[in-house]
Amino acid sequence: MKTFSKSLLVGLLAIGFSSAASAEEIQVAVAANFTAPMKAIAANFEKETGHKVTPSFGSTGKFYAQIQNGAPFDVFLAADDETPAKLEKENGIKAGSRFTYATGKLVLWSAQEGYVDDKGEILKKNTFSKLALAQPKLAPYGLAAEETMKKLGLYDTLSPKFVLGESIGQTFTFISTGNAQLGFVALSQVYEDGKLKSGSAWIVPGNLHNPIRQDAVILTKGKDNKAAAEFTKYLQSEPAKALIRTFGYDV
Incomplete structure (x- = not known):
């Protein structure tokens, strides 16, 4: 019985070492x-x-x-x-x-409840001072944001208010900390299980930018x-x- 237990232990250890090695x-x-x-x-x-x-x-x-x-x-x-x-x-x-x-899906998001309407009309109202987006030359979501504003005919009007992040992660930080009242981020950053985690948002229609x-x-x-x-x-x-x-x- 002792011999069996010892053999079994040795075998289990061998399997463990083999798994770790692989x-x-x-x-x-x-x-x-x-x-x-x-x-x-x-x-x-x-x-x-x-x-x-x-x-x-x-x-x-x-x-x-x-x-x-x-x-x-x-x-x-x-x-x-x-x-x-x-x-x-x-x-x-x-x-x-x-x-x-x-x-991916692009979203216009604000950390403030009720700030962004569900149709993105706030962009046309232009009542904010800072709009965050990722650097278009570095981040595809930033490029999609740029394409969206050009498609809406708002790029030239809004560009003086841009706050550019090196990545979509930094862009999210700009908005979440209030350094920008709103901005374009990835839907995955503000949604989970199909629900908005905080703030207010407009999911940008896919026909306003190239597929991400x-x-x-x-x-x-x-x-x-x-x-x-x-x-x-x-x-x-x-x-x-x-x-x-x-x-x-x-x-």
Whole structure:
């Protein structure tokens, strides 16, 4: 009996050590708009696989520059489809790894209750002093905001009031702290489970800007990383897609 128990213990320890040895770590560059869903997805993935995910959040444009300069990322979740396509043409990704993981939605948001009406008429009234948006050259959501205002014929009128964030995350901070009365952010930053978490908002109709298709790729550094392949596969799974939808994205 003692011999059996000892053998069983040795076997269980061997399995544990083998599992730990096969676990890998991946560095993931993530567009700031996807911060909340990424944290939830990473936690679920780590629990299921034992792999460790270390995410970094920021603007797509800055991540592209960092990747070009040798930043040690294995996977890149961009806020557009153009940047990953560019990296693909430059042979900077694992062949065949590019896919759209989400389609984002733009929202005009204020931290103040009742400040933004549900049709965005406040933009035409122009009664505010500061309007925040992400830098269009760095962040696709900023570009979508710019396209929206031009489509509405309000860009020239409103541009003197712009407060530009380096990323959609910084833009959200400008608004949430009151440094700007309102601004354009990602729906995922202010909605959860289909409900507005705080303040007031207008969900911008999709016909006012180009689609915000967000693509993911395995970068050259991560092409032989087993965890990177498993993570991108998990990102396309039904549980991950269901979670992504709860943050206001289309999948």
